[in-house]
Amino acid sequence: MSKPSVLIPIVVFAALVALLGFGFRLSDPRLLPSENLGEPIPAFQLPNLLTGRLMTEADLTGEPFLLNVWATWCPSCVAEHDALTAIHTQYGVKIIGVNYNDDVDAARRWLEQLGDPYAFHVVDAEGTLAVDLGVYGAPETFVVNAEGTILYRHVGVVTEGVYQDTLATYLAQDSMGGS
């Protein structure tokens, strides 16, 4: 190798590290605050994924819950699914799904394959609710209190770590405020 070329590996490596490091900034939820924080859930009228019954924002109130935007075309949602299942079974958290821009049959098959920890899902085939929520892409998860007010928005995959560190605090904060 001629002399300056021995530096190529380290330069390429530095670029790679920069890219990987940048990857974290992208998936850092705190960089993407929602305009809807503190606002009530936008009004909607959408069918239930499994029963077909029309649901509205009124069906969501009553107890605090996680509103999870997912789709079968989103590989991250597959990864997230296990964590949501664990959060539901271990902590008894109510999770409501928004099936976003998706093929309804594929979505049903997906739930049958992977299990369904959700209380129910609404079908947002046109993305209207997602637009009102200001969703960037799937998956996103909102913490909503019993009155239907959005407390927190998480962009990207929910893990048990994310749940324990942030989502759980917002859910707990709500139950204190509610009682």
Place this chain on the structure above:
Amino acid sequence: MIVELGHFCLVIACVLAGLQMVLPSVGLFRGNLLLINTGRSLASGVFLFTVLSFCALTYAFLTNDFSVAYVARNSNTLLPWQYQFSAVWGAHEGSFLLWTLVMSTWTLLVANFSKPLSDEFRARVLIVMAGLSVGFYLFLLLTSNPFERTLPFYPSEGADLNPLLQDFGLIVHPPLLYMGYVGLAVPFAFAIASLWSNQLDVSWARWSRPWTNAAWAFLTLGITLGSWWAYYELGWGGWWFWDAVENASFMPWLIATALIHSLAATEKRGVFKSWTVLLAVFGFSFSLLGAFLVRSGILTSVHAFAVDAERGQAILWFITIVIGGSLTLYSLRAWNLKSVVGFDKSGRENFILANNLLLTISAAVILVGTLYPLAYEALNDGAKISVGPPYFNAVFVPLMLPLLVLMAFSQRSQWAATDLRVLVYGQGRLLAGSTVLGVGVALLLGALDLWICGIATLAFWLTLNLGMELRRRVKGRQAPWRRLLKQPLAVWSMVIGHFGIAVVALGIVSAVMMSEETDLRMAPGDTATVGDLEVKFLGTEAVQGPNYLSDQGRLEVYRAGQLLAVLQPEKRRYLASQSIMTEADILVRFAGDIYVALGEPLSEGAWAVRIHIKPLVRLIWIGGVLIGLSGFLSLLDRRYRVRSVLREKKISERQGSETAYV
């Protein structure tokens, strides 16, 4: 109590690894032989305490201790005992504990089976390995402690192991794969030690060859097993998905394959010295990158662990320090490095150079494809895209074709300069013969497809060339057959390994081009015709497993009116997690697997049924196993069993004068 002891053992192992790094370094600085040699005995200590720690976690699983958070998340009282055992490495924390156990095993082996090394050089190798271990232990203890308790309120029942992983494949796959991944730390440590001591002669290449071969063989078997597991467990009938995690294991394999060839050239001919060092660094870098991709959550995949950005950041720091440091050291030292030996255009060195170029470029394009979604996201305000098989097939296949041609042609090449007549001798006839065989195979499979004819021809050409090379070695001598058996194991290893590649190539092309796949709605009593087979669906019945309920289908497979087999694919619902799993059932035939999986239940007892016929698909794994075994076979070669420095020297002199082989 045992759990706390396990945690404590891990701390002790970490401290001992720290000592193993520091004491010999001080010894080297002061020239104190006693301190220099502490690395060897400390290796036993680190290994012992890691084993104890691992046993403690295993104990927690086997006794259903759900006060341990990791056990509660990944086990269940209903889980059969063998899966409780393998659940130890079923998720992030425990699998990383396995990783450290494997690391301490390799360190122990290097400490005890490195007699030809000088005390000083061995100490340097062990210092590098101990340094890596310290990083691994700290990562485990600080970010991913598998022994964490959830006292005082712990669950009375565990959440169960991911059902996908409740399978024989998972018991064996991760340990093999980790032996490979982590094993690449050994040539890495040798390379760093030689850079550090500024002894970039050929001896480090000779010493690290058997270690590299061993790690590479484990990696090969691990990947092969993973592919087999995906085939029969995921229920889609695929055997490779170009998924980020698969790529994470495939990239180090490509680099390690390049490395074992380039090490041979460096050892035998003293060429490519600085390139070989760089490859050794790259190989382990790709292992670490793989660990990072799987565990950081910046890319998602079916196989990825439950992920956490904090852990990913820790690994990224570790990678930056280890690889950044190594490459800086490399830049400083390689500045003055030169290969001393020239070689002719026809020499084997040239073929190895081409092999290395193609393999590293392949690894690079796979890296680009794997990280492209990330770069795209960075440049386009978080818009997400995914790069799928179309990209990988489009870039990977054109790189593998010339590699296959080159491989076939170069088997009979020799170091320095090849007599062109030997190389070209009979190639025309061989090629004609293999074309006939290739077309024959295509006709047997029932399709005169250009891809099948082409790849099968190349596979036969490679095989015939391997045969010719063996023939050259014994030709004109007395008792050629006896002599054939007496060929060094290294020669047999080379022949078997490359033959394995021919087998894999044939398996891939026929599985890709000839598979028949049908999705049908079948009511009980229905019959479907697939290829020359008739498949009759008899309906499903409910079956109770240890920790799941299952709908078990019954399908009879007939050929020309004769019953070949009864297949029983299942749709299982695992009780603890309520997840649904598809268990395919496969009739294994050499001519082609019949692969049956249940889709969704439809009305009135009817099911969506997926039937695949996959001719020769087994060859992919048979070939993979041959390739892996060839790596182990090379370890048994005489020259690696010779221990003393003196005899080692004599042998290398003798080999220099003989016709050398890879």
